[in-house]
Amino acid sequence: MLQxxxxxxxAGSWYALIGMAVVVIxxxxxxxxxxMAEMGLVAAxxxxxxxxxxxxxxxxxxxxxxxxxxxxxLAGLIVAFALGAIIERVLMRRFGGLSHFPMxxxxxxLTGVIRSVIDKVWGGDDRANPAPWSxxxxxxxxxxxxVNQLITIGVGLAxxxxxxxxxxxxxxxxxxxxxxxxxxxxxxxxxxxxxxxVAWGIATVVAALAMILQTQKTNLGQGNADALIIxxxxxxxxxxxxxxxxxxxGGLMVGVLEFLAAEYISTDWKSAVALLLVFVFLLFKPTGxxxxxxxxxxx
Amino acid sequence: MDPELATTSEAxxxxxxxxxxxxxxxxxxxxxxxxxxxxxxxFLLYELPKTGLSPYWINLACLVLIYSIGTLGFNVAVGWSGxxxxxxxxxxxxxxxxxxxxxxxxxxxxxxxxxxxxxxAGVVGVLISxxxxxxxxxxxxxxxxxxxxxxxxxxxxxxxxxxxxxGKQVPRFRVPxxxxxxxxxxxxxxxxxxxxxxxxxxxGTRLGRTLKSVRDIEIAAQSVGVQPVKYRLIAFGVxxxxxxxxxxxxxxxxxxxxxxxxxxxxxVQFLTMMILGGVGSMTGSVIGAAFAVFVLEFFRKAKPxxxxxxxxxxxxVLMLCVAALPGxxxxxxxxxxxxxxxxxx
Amino acid sequence: xxxxxxxxxxxxxxxxxxxxxxxxxxxxxxRGFTGLVGPNGAGKTTAFNVVSGYIxxxxxxxxxxxxxxxxxxxxxxxxxxVGRTFQTPRLIQELSVIENVMLGRHLHIPSNHLxxxxxxxxxxxxxxxxxxxxxxxxxxxxxxDRAFDEASSVPLGSQKIVEVARTLLSEPRVLLVDEPAAGxxxxxxxxxxxxxxxxxxxxxxCVIVIEHDLGLVSDLCSRVAVLHFGSIIADGTPxxxxxxxxxxxxxxxxxxxxxx
Numbered sequence: 001m002l003q004x005x006x007x008x009x010x011a012g013s014w015y016a017l018i019g020m021a022v023v024v025i026x027x028x029x030x031x032x033x034x035x036m037a038e039m040g041l042v043a044a045x046x047x048x049x050x051x052x053x054x055x056x057x058x059x060x061x062x063x064x065x066x067x068x069x070x071x072x073x074l075a076g077l078i079v080a081f082a083l084g085a086i087i088e089r090v091l092m093r094r095f096g097g098l099s100h101f102p103m104x105x106x107x108x109x110l111t112g113v114i115r116s117v118i119d120k121v122w123g124g125d126d127r128a129n130p131a132p133w134s135x136x137x138x139x140x141x142x143x144x145x146x147v148n149q150l151i152t153i154g155v156g157l158a159x160x161x162x163x164x165x166x167x168x169x170x171x172x173x174x175x176x177x178x179x180x181x182x183x184x185x186x187x188x189x190x191x192x193x194x195x196x197x198v199a200w201g202i203a204t205v206v207a208a209l210a211m212i213l214q215t216q217k218t219n220l221g222q223g224n225a226d227a228l229i230i231x232x233x234x235x236x237x238x239x240x241x242x243x244x245x246x247x248x249x250g251g252l253m254v255g256v257l258e259f260l261a262a263e264y265i266s267t268d269w270k271s272a273v274a275l276l277l278v279f280v281f282l283l284f285k286p287t288g289x290x291x292x293x294x295x296x297x298x299x
Numbered sequence: 300m301d302p303e304l305a306t307t308s309e310a311x312x313x314x315x316x317x318x319x320x321x322x323x324x325x326x327x328x329x330x331x332x333x334x335x336x337x338x339x340x341x342f343l344l345y346e347l348p349k350t351g352l353s354p355y356w357i358n359l360a361c362l363v364l365i366y367s368i369g370t371l372g373f374n375v376a377v378g379w380s381g382x383x384x385x386x387x388x389x390x391x392x393x394x395x396x397x398x399x400x401x402x403x404x405x406x407x408x409x410x411x412x413x414x415x416x417x418x419x420a421g422v423v424g425v426l427i428s429x430x431x432x433x434x435x436x437x438x439x440x441x442x443x444x445x446x447x448x449x450x451x452x453x454x455x456x457x458x459x460x461x462x463x464x465x466g467k468q469v470p471r472f473r474v475p476x477x478x479x480x481x482x483x484x485x486x487x488x489x490x491x492x493x494x495x496x497x498x499x500x501x502x503g504t505r506l507g508r509t510l511k512s513v514r515d516i517e518i519a520a521q522s523v524g525v526q527p528v529k530y531r532l533i534a535f536g537v538x539x540x541x542x543x544x545x546x547x548x549x550x551x552x553x554x555x556x557x558x559x560x561x562x563x564x565x566x567v568q569f570l571t572m573m574i575l576g577g578v579g580s581m582t583g584s585v586i587g588a589a590f591a592v593f594v595l596e597f598f599r600k601a602k603p604x605x606x607x608x609x610x611x612x613x614x615x616v617l618m619l620c621v622a623a624l625p626g627x628x629x630x631x632x633x634x635x636x637x638x639x640x641x642x643x644x
Numbered sequence: 645x646x647x648x649x650x651x652x653x654x655x656x657x658x659x660x661x662x663x664x665x666x667x668x669x670x671x672x673x674x675r676g677f678t679g680l681v682g683p684n685g686a687g688k689t690t691a692f693n694v695v696s697g698y699i700x701x702x703x704x705x706x707x708x709x710x711x712x713x714x715x716x717x718x719x720x721x722x723x724x725x726v727g728r729t730f731q732t733p734r735l736i737q738e739l740s741v742i743e744n745v746m747l748g749r750h751l752h753i754p755s756n757h758l759x760x761x762x763x764x765x766x767x768x769x770x771x772x773x774x775x776x777x778x779x780x781x782x783x784x785x786x787x788x789d790r791a792f793d794e795a796s797s798v799p800l801g802s803q804k805i806v807e808v809a810r811t812l813l814s815e816p817r818v819l820l821v822d823e824p825a826a827g828x829x830x831x832x833x834x835x836x837x838x839x840x841x842x843x844x845x846x847x848x849x850c851v852i853v854i855e856h857d858l859g860l861v862s863d864l865c866s867r868v869a870v871l872h873f874g875s876i877i878a879d880g881t882p883x884x885x886x887x888x889x890x891x892x893x894x895x896x897x898x899x900x901x902x903x904x
Binding site for chain 3: 500501504505506508509511512515516518519520521522523524525526527533
């Protein structure tokens with residue numbers, strides 16, 4: 001039971017991170033970003049590629065592992081921020097302002113574009129993307145807990161807290177104002193464009209964390225984004241596409257329920273959990289958990 | 300019933316000149332041209348394999364036909380009934396697997412297997428969309444996106460039936476008295492003709508305008524007695540069924556099915572085919588399919604190292620269409636005409 | 645059954661998320677034209693939505709010809725004989741005017757979709773009859789010459805009339821007309837009234853008209869009910885109603901000047 005719970009929380013943290021990233025962009029720019037996981041995947045590839053380079057660079061300091069890993073990961077996150085900001089500035093701002101469904105289609109199209117870029121730059125093969133602490137485990141009774149799992153859960157929690165804090169700050173308040181009503185926010189003197197750029201940047205960083213953590217566990221490959229984005233969307237739905245806390249808890253819920261279903265019902269049920277949850281929430285509580293700051297608008 | 304409630308249709312016809320009864324009556328010569336064109340087109344399509352065209356081109360024609368059927372189904376759901384149902388690639392996969400399993404493992408006659416796949420997917424589509432009926436627009440899109448992904452995972456998980464992640468070989472059905480490629484072509488052509496004819500009948504009758512009323516003016520439609528849920532379910536069932544039939548042909552075309560074939564990439568392709576061709580247009584479905592096959596082949600054949608650009612081609616075109624050409628290619632003539640008229644006046 | 649009023653609201657209360665917008669309204673509507681007037685936000689359209697099944701009342705019952713229809717789904721309410729039009733015309737823009745009007749025959753076409761799909765004679769006949777009835781109805785409103793034009797090409801005023809024609813074709817026993825004259829030119833209003841009166845002369849159904857134009861209301865209706873803050877504050881002939889102190893208070897005291 002504890003084993004399933006830990007594994008579920010680990011997977012749930014990935015979903016929660018993607019879900020929160022989706023919510024941040026939805027709140028600030030009203031775009032349901034289906035390419036969120038794919039954008040994070042780019043950052044994961046960047047940090048993997050850099051780590052690979054550093055490993056073979058011959059510089060002694062980077063041989064140790066930890067330092068090289070930290071440098072590569074930070075670089076990946078910086079690239080993630082830049083990528084998010086650029087996509088907002090160059091693409092979304094130009095075509096933005098459409099209703100949810102066309103924007104959803106736009107970002108579905110964007111996944112194809114990003115996929116091609118990844119394939120072209122890094123190739124289509126799956127690669128191992130281990131962290132320095134991969135493989136280290138603790139035994140607590142019958143339960144095996146890996147360092148990876150603890151770090152993943154910790155990062156998810158930290159991201160949720162920091163994002164929550166961020167939205168309490170004055171810049172966060174500006175973001176909420178923009179989400180509430182763009183025109184009014186503009187008349188209040190809020191730089192709507194800057195808010196959008198920062199939101200996309202931050203969201204992509206959060207998504208990058210999810211993808212880096214997840215590819216450490218499995219492999220780094222094209223398929224990673226597909227499974228994660230759907231569950232991230234489910235998490236965001238549970239948060240009513242507006243509540244970070246709802247998305248966080250929703251992500252953990254999907255993860256834990258998946259592993260519990262696999263253990264106690266059948267592995268066949270594992271993948272159905274996310275779908276059932278999305279249906280249950282859309283039908284019975286479309287505003288999501290936690291009274292939302294903004295009401296998801298209809299198309 | 301109240302005897303005073305006489306029906307209005309018994310009222311005398313008013314004095315105003317009533318135009319000839321008939322819809323969008325075209326001039327006779329136009330009808331003649333369309334008729335002759337249709338007959339010539341049908342003849343050409345039928346004779347295509349005998350024109351000495353290489354099997355390569357015949358194969359491509361097959362693929363266009365297969366995708367046309369799938370896109371047509373997508374159009375029934377999205378274009379005619381206005382439901383943003385994004386599980387289409389999943390239903391396409393369901394059809395491919397069902398056909399393959401029934402035909403290969405259970406020895407059903409091929410066409411019966413394919414029809415059964417269509418019927419099964421139709422029923423599954425109705426049953427699954429039933430609880431989703433209160434969902435609208437964006438929410439329905441999210442739920443069906445998840446559903447499509449679920450299908451792919453089920454194909455992996457039920458490996459005793461589907462062969463799991465590594466896929467399943469499908470032997471090809473030989474149409475008696477034809478060559479290998481030729482047989483496939485006639486199979487696809489026949490199925491496409493039947494499917495397009497059925498949909499043409501479907502949207503050409505009262506059902507068509509009722510579907511559109513549910514799409515555009517749901518509230519007002521209810522006020523004259525239209526039950527929206529019934530029509531949404533019909534559209535969803537027909538769309539899923541057509542997707543499955545196209546999927547069944549796909550399993551014959553590629554003689555191999557594997558789960559990832561039916562993932563997000565195929566959804567992006569379907570969206571591109573439908574939106575580029577024109578939402579709610581039968582001709583658009585064919586145009587979109589032809590474009591997709593061109594892209595697939597161009598990036599596969601022209602230079603092997605270009606193949607990685609294929610998702611970008613679909614994704615990019617999808618983004619462009621959403622941003623710049625919401626009516627699709629079929630709307631271009633009207634749009635251009637509109638532009639010209641505006642410049643004249 | 646024959647003595648039961650065409651439409652009766654009994655103790656109907658409506659709330660939106662805790663806000664009571666409609667308090668304990670009881671009223672009977674008879675055959676002929678009845679005006680439903682009141683300041684903006686008085687709950688007039690809400691009343692229509694309750695009757696036609698789009699809003700479920702918190703308490704109270706709605707019945708037509710003695711039959712309780714409270715909580716019945718809109719399509720079913722329509723099948724029971726309640727027709728309505730909307731403030732803004734709702735037409736399928738890409739279809740022709742007549743196809744839009746034919747939609748009104750939905751409940752009266754004697755064939756099902758499979759028969760139509762197969763092109764059976766009965767289905768063809770049903771379609772032909774529906775088309776003829778639609779043309780005749782359009783003709784009454786002076787729009788027969790636009791029948792085969794695309795709905796989007798018809799001016800907004802005519803679109804509104806097309807919608808009324810569609811609703812009449814569904815042969816309602818109770819007809820709810822929401823602000824027919826709003827946004828219409830004088831000619832359109834005249835055509836609309838002429839058509840409505842002509843239908844009325846034959847069928848004597850119950851027609852309830854929401855309208856801001858009090859002149860039009862007193863012209864058309866023998867009876868007027870005034871709704872204010874979700875309650876009926878006056879009910880009688882147009883002449884009686886405008887003398888009611890409560891009505892004068894509602895219109896003038898509420899900061900609302902009656903439009904002329």
